Amino acid sequence: MVLPERERGVCCPPTLKARPQKVEQTSELLKALADPTRLQIALCLRDAKEPVCICDFTATFDISQPTVSHHMAKLREAGLVDVTKQGIWSFYRLSPDLSAAARRILDAIG
Amino acid sequence: MVLPERERGVCCPPTLKARPQKVEQTSELLKALADPTRLQIALCLRDAKEPVCICDFTATFDISQPTVSHHMAKLREAGLVDVTKQGIWSFYRLSPDLSAAARRILDAIG
DNA sequence: AGAATCCATTGACGTTCGTCAATGGGTCTG
DNA sequence: CAGACCCATTGACGAACGTCAATGGATTCT
Numbered sequence: 001m002v003l004p005e006r007e008r009g010v011c012c013p014p015t016l017k018a019r020p021q022k023v024e025q026t027s028e029l030l031k032a033l034a035d036p037t038r039l040q041i042a043l044c045l046r047d048a049k050e051p052v053c054i055c056d057f058t059a060t061f062d063i064s065q066p067t068v069s070h071h072m073a074k075l076r077e078a079g080l081v082d083v084t085k086q087g088i089w090s091f092y093r094l095s096p097d098l099s100a101a102a103r104r105i106l107d108a109i110g
Numbered sequence: 111m112v113l114p115e116r117e118r119g120v121c122c123p124p125t126l127k128a129r130p131q132k133v134e135q136t137s138e139l140l141k142a143l144a145d146p147t148r149l150q151i152a153l154c155l156r157d158a159k160e161p162v163c164i165c166d167f168t169a170t171f172d173i174s175q176p177t178v179s180h181h182m183a184k185l186r187e188a189g190l191v192d193v194t195k196q197g198i199w200s201f202y203r204l205s206p207d208l209s210a211a212a213r214r215i216l217d218a219i220g
Numbered sequence: 221a222g223a224a225t226c227c228a229t230t231g232a233c234g235t236t237c238g239t240c241a242a243t244g245g246g247t248c249t250g
Numbered sequence: 251c252a253g254a255c256c257c258a259t260t261g262a263c264g265a266a267c268g269t270c271a272a273t274g275g276a277t278t279c280t
Binding site for chain 2: 031051053
């Protein structure tokens with residue numbers, strides 16, 4: 001492997017390509033996906049043909065109902081998902097106006 | 111929007127497509143990338159033609175040297191990067207044997 | 221040898237996170 | 251109306267995180 005030649009006391013700060021705002025935004029998205037439960041939920045919704053009822057997730061994972069609700073809130077705050085209530089049910093889907101960047105990352109997983 | 115018909119007391123736990131181990135693994139990767147500083151470092155290394163000296167990162171970000179070191183350790187533990195020491199310098203690059211999954215996610219960003 | 225440079229580790233601190241139990245609100249059924 | 255069902259919120263707790271100051275090891279220059 002070829003390593004660059006360096007001189008003591010002289011650093012070469014790399015120019016950061018992405019805008020700070022964009023970095024922060026992407027970081028928030030990754031944080032939302034960086035929990036195993038939320039990741040599985042997000043992938044479920046990505047692959048689902050219809051909106052999914054929260055009760056199905058509550059029945060799937062080995063965590064309490066409030067915790068599932070908490071995870072959904074995180075996904076909502078990240079702008080990743082979208083709720084529609086009907087009767088006693090809450091149906092979730094991937095946000096229809098997901099940014100291209102977010103969609104690309106989501107598609108790169110699994 | 112068309113919502114599924116549901117029946118009270120009957121849930122339809124979705125079948126999870128990804129293996130639990132794979133989910134955990136991806137989650138760890140995302141966690142490593144989910145910090146703004148680490149994200150910028152990872153993108154830098156992804157786009158760099160040569161290994162990058164840590165002193166350059168220390169000169170770039172508004173955080174202390176130990177914190178930069180700490181972030182590099184996280185990226186190392188995640189298997190994302192790779193160090194080579196030469197003299198007083200430590201050069202980092204993207205791990206040469208990065209999984210296809212990790213590479214795909216990294217390429218989907220920015 | 222002594223000083224300077226680069227970098228990792230340790231210890232500490234406040235913040236955020238993942239989780240649960242308890243509670244409450246909303247909706248449907250009997 | 252009374253009960254069952256679904257779901258969000260609140261409050262609490264331990265664990266993990268991001269950060270820094272201080273320290274120490276290793277290397278190189280003078």
